[in-house]
Amino acid sequence: MANLRFLRGYNDAVVLGLARSGAVTRVELADRSGLTPQAVSKVVSRLIVDGLLVESGTRNVGVGKPRTLLKLVADSRLALGAQVERDELRVVLTDLAGTVLDRAVAPLPRDFDPPTFVEELNRLVDGLRSDRLRSDRLLGVGIGFVGPLDHRTGVVHYPTGLTAWHDVPLRALAEKRLGLPVVLDKDTNTAVVAEAWRRGEELRDAVLVLVGTGLGIGMLLDGRVHRGVRTNAGEYGHTTIQLDGPPCVCGRSGCIEALHNLAAARGDLVEATSIVGVAVADLVQLLDIDHVVLAGRAVLAEPAAYLDGVRARLPKDEWLPVDVSITPLGDDVVAAGAAMLLLSEFYGRPR
Amino acid sequence: MANLRFLRGYNDAVVLGLARSGAVTRVELADRSGLTPQAVSKVVSRLIVDGLLVESGTRNVGVGKPRTLLKLVADSRLALGAQVERDELRVVLTDLAGTVLDRAVAPLPRDFDPPTFVEELNRLVDGLRSDRLRSDRLLGVGIGFVGPLDHRTGVVHYPTGLTAWHDVPLRALAEKRLGLPVVLDKDTNTAVVAEAWRRGEELRDAVLVLVGTGLGIGMLLDGRVHRGVRTNAGEYGHTTIQLDGPPCVCGRSGCIEALHNLAAARGDLVEATSIVGVAVADLVQLLDIDHVVLAGRAVLAEPAAYLDGVRARLPKDEWLPVDVSITPLGDDVVAAGAAMLLLSEFYGRPR
DNA sequence: GCTTTTTACTACACGGCGTTGCTTTAATCT
DNA sequence: AGATTAAAGCAACGCCGTGTAGTAAAAAGC
16 A cells, blocks of 8 residues: 555655765755655755754855755664673664664573563663653664564564573563563664664665674665565575585584584684685675675674685676675674664654 | 655556456455555546456445456556577567467577577567557567676676677667567566566565576565666575585586586486475575475476475475475466566556 | 856645545345 | 445545746856
């Protein structure tokens, strides 16, 4: 279905998305969005009334009236984002521009259960929002969890190592306890949302590779996060890369994750990064993406080695340059992305 | 950009897409599209005026006025589709429902050049359109070509084995010679369009695996064909599946295609189909799709074996059933999909 | 220093979109 | 036969982006 409300929301999101990249003018917005100048004027005035944009000076580009610069009011809306790992909970506060303003980290007990988790989440969230936060600016909380889970219904299915989590309606539980809107997604997806939200239209086809104890990816395809039929896409760690390779915990053998972890365990960094490199090269060919972002504990421990390992394995065709980088958000990428996922529910393009 | 014309085109396409699956009523269209009954009435009356739909009887579902059945006028619009292989050109005529009405096949000379090809294409197209075709119903021609090529600009880059094809603006050449709108896409993409167009909303996340001399895939993700930044996505044949495997023509080693072709060459059908099965299982995990369609000369020669090989390797989790099938379009799938790609340019959802 | 030109931006009427509220039509139920 | 139920159409409406025309503010020309 598509109606006029959809139309307006869509165009508002397009303009706001362009404004996120930095100071712009109405004329540039019209050029880059394809909207007419009048439509841009209307959209911009709506956004100014809502406090999301402000005029900030002028820019002269030749003869004629100088263009009015428009700037995002980054702190007009804020969101919290949480990363849930098997041993740790991290919550960050970000603004509309995707800047991390504050963070809190707490350990989680071994094999924690849902009530324990929700209480701990509430404690960290309260700590972050009490400080300087007028509550009307805080939009909600995003949660990046390990899969499998269902993004649409907000239910955690049965993550390995967390025995008390079978079909837990986490979004509903958290919304009730926190009194705030909550969105739930896989950690790899929130991580790629972080990159997409911050870099805007520039990033349309990208993969974020999260290398920790496992190896998962978040896919941004044609500007949208690809989640698959059951929010389960991105399970790349258990892709076969050596048909007759060593057995893996997943039951199959020769998986990327198994080979990588074996190499890493015996201290063979070159081999470990090379396996990630081959795997990423395969992805680039399969999906035809132009950006690869590396993240996760393993990568952040040896960023240069992983960068080299991946870059060395990529196809060298000059007409297909692939940009490989380490996430500038570091350990915050999953939590910050969860916050931006929530921002995008309010200010991203409607579905 | 999104304006009112976009809005109308979008809703028209939604309704027409639902009507493609078979006879429907306005009430059902409203339910399934999310549009209000009144909006559906307006859309339907537009489509009836354009000759795309007709009322055809009533269906009684209880008390009250019976629902009016609406039927797609399948032959109100027609399109031609071409498949270009290294030794053969195939052109088919399809209607709005995706039914193949007629076909023509001709051999192509070894390492044919663009002018030769365009002439041969024109000859086959003329043969098909002279017969019974009032030209106002024929919308244009779609071409499924081997990659790499650029779907947006309609330029063929440099397919291996065709030395005269370096950056050839095939879409422009063909449009000029045929006097019809032309779209160009990779053969794997047109093939998956064929499945998507025929099966409608039912098919939203699927992969079509085309096994011939090479192994390529077409990806339908969230209802849209994923082409990647440079229309080059789907090069799955050269994905590494055996790190220390035999060298491949692509310069790397242990590629799916190399291993499959080696097994097939030595007549080991079990091994060949098993390799495709592992590769497809990897894809299902990575992309979280629920439909896999097998196609291509190798598959059509041994359909049962490939079906078994793939089904045996898929994860058995009951909550993730994956439907595996052989394309019912057989050898026509690429050409028919090219025709449907052209239909979708006119009657599919606008971008 | 004044006018002209160029460019940025906006006020307003308009056509087109889906929506709302009501009416008409055509079945079944009592 | 009348009541009830459901489908579908009609008309008024609110809101969307657009087209036209106008205003504002700078540089350029003389």
